[in-house]
Amino acid sequence: MIIGTAKETYRADEALLTTRPQQVWMAVLLAGLAVLPFTFNAYWTYLACLVLINVIAATGLNVLTGFTGLVSLGHAAFMAIGAYTVAWLERDIGTPLLLNLLAGGLLAAGIGVIVGLPSLRVKGLYLAIATIAASFILHFVFVEWTAVTGGSAGISLQPGTVFGVALVDYTQLYWLIMPICVLMVTGAANLFRNRIGRAFIAIRDRDISAEVLGIPILRYKLMSFALASFYAGVAGGLWAYFFRVVTPESFPLLTSIFLLAAVIVGGMGTILGGVIGALFMTLVPELLRFGVELLGPVIPNAGLILSPVRTIVFGALIVGFLVFEPQGLTEIVQRIRRFFRLWPFRT
Amino acid sequence: MTTVSRRNLLQLMGATALSAGVLGGSALQVRAEAGELVIGGSLPLTGVFAFAGIAIERGIQDYIKIVNDAGGIAGRQVRLAYEDTGYKPDTSVAVFNKLTSQNDLNLYYGDSTAFAKTIAPELQRGGKILMGGASFASELNDPEAYPNLFMAGPDYSEMISILMEYIAAEKPGAKVVLVNSDSEFGRDPIESSRKKAADLGLEIAAEIITPPTAVDVSTEVLKLRRARPDYVIFHGYILAPLPEFMSQAKQMGLDTKFMGTFWSMDSSIWADVGETADGFMGVMPYRYYYDDEPAPMLDTIRQMRPEYQATGYTQGMITAMVLLESARRVIEAGQEMTAPALKAAMNTITDFDTGGLIGVPISIPGNSIPVGRVYQYSAAEQKMLPVSDWIKVGG
Incomplete structure (x- = not known):
């Protein structure tokens, strides 16, 4: 219970941002996102775009795994569906960019429902294996359905266009990716203020009890799969516009593991967790690169010698956070918030 | 005694990662010296x-x-x-x-x-x-x-062309089996290989696709036994599963010659394979470190x-x-x-x-240097030895 934030209406009580500091920090974040491309060079803008795409995908997986308790290792395959849909529509049909992204998300959601069917009978590791199997089937389709997917060579795209402007550099792409990311993360946050989100959480906590309470398990589990896949499909579509080439090897199993790790490291079952997890998993390897660079003057050929060390340090950081902060990085944020909530009366 | 709390440790880890980034960021300005x-x-x-x-x-x-x-x-x-x-x-x-x-x-x-x-x-x-x-x-x-x-x-198609030119010269009308990994890398030259084989009068007796890191290849080796090829051309692998193919084929009494492309052709990767590697051939665009020409x-x-x-x-x-x-x-x-x-x-x-x-x-003239040579591995010398002259292909 947060002191000093008495609410007089239900509406105020259910608001996404309930305290003044939350509103201020959100404003700072949005202002930061708005000025980012004007202050960052191409490298950092590229990384920002990559982070935002991963945030969308991780948020989708968080809805499924973190909030509904359904483990999936096939999330990358849904990204691939979105990417291929966008690439095919862009190359062969020429439909508008935003429609392509929506189509990518919807097709991924539709296939997500089919892939989610086993979730009615199996859970945990069994479901993870079922989703991996589905991703293998999809990989086979991507390789063999040459007329649509371009086979092993994949599809190369022309730059996407919005209102006649071709999105060729990272700054232009940022202005496409960032608003979509903000919209989708806000959508996910809102989801848990209504019946659907609460039903997901009830299923995660105890599905039998949820059913006794009148929650139709079938509908909500499939809905969760559809939503998560929609997020993955849109993220994949943005990925296609970002990298402009989609091949069957663009979304390997490792990408699914990367996203699951992002959700776990960030904090399962919190929207902030998916965001922080994607940020951590994408940026930390790059930040460690600068650590190697710093040692360049001291160690000759540091890039060659220390690159494996960088990988080890990244792995150790993940293990360290899992061991010492099992609730995820978001718990650190919560602790900081609690600290300042009472500051300076208690430290 | 000083104890490190969970919070301290996390702060330390976070600070390390951040400082690496922030301090490193300041090192960003590594500019080229004038004229460099x-x-x-x-x-x-x-x-x-x-x-x-x-x-x-x-x-x-x-x-x-x-x-x-x-x-x-x-x-x-x-x-x-x-x-x-x-x-x-x-x-x-x-x-x-x-x-x-x-x-x-x-x-x-x-x-x-x-x-x-x-x-x-x-x-x-x-x-x-x-x-x-x-x-x-x-x-x-x-x-x-x-x-x-x-x-x-x-390019990979030109590498296969070089191998097929060699095969056509050594054994006109030879039976060839293509073994490719199930990856973009592996599937790259399949279409062009078929065409080149037809042009040179070689028979493609079978086409086998395996996972890139296949371990059990006994089913594929049975296909080889049925096809009884003179040559097998592997593409899309580094080493595995080539030794397994070769070892099982030898056990079945096949006298097939096995070939590979550039990334399978470093002699050091074959050194540990032993006697099975003897006779493995492939295309190499460069001389080896130990070549005495x-x-x-x-x-x-x-x-x-x-x-x-x-x-x-x-x-x-x-x-x-x-x-x-x-x-x-x-x-x-x-x-x-x-x-x-x-x-x-x-x-x-x-x-x-x-x-x-x-x-x-x-x-x-274009984007590649379309020349290469066929080398063969000698297990006794642990070296790749040239068995052809330099072969130019393409335009």
């Missing part, structure tokens, strides 16, 4: 392709040292600015963006087909950089679609590095050689260092002497 020529590199120093990336880095660095010791390129010193990619395309792109923001780059080494395809539009848009790399993908050997790229050897550049390499250098080393060195020769021609012509100028200069390279690293003078 910088080759950028997205190199796989970790991950599945690290064995090649480390050798490639060494090859490029050694060639740069040779060039700098000789006074540089038109008086300009050369430097390699590179970072590890882990052989992941998105990381390779990040490295590209980082290096281009830190250095004024006109020359680049890319680590994979996926990276080359991904960065190609950016290269065209920027119009500044000529890029070579580790990929020999046939798709990239298209100057129209990929005007800023080249490869320091024949006259090659002044090999003599120089052997003086610099007394121990064996892998084929990736030579590949890196020849890529650097082509990049810097193109740069030299642009500078000497008094032109601005742009990608079209560099590419045009590269395409003027005719009958160029690589110091014997490639056994014949080379020309680069």
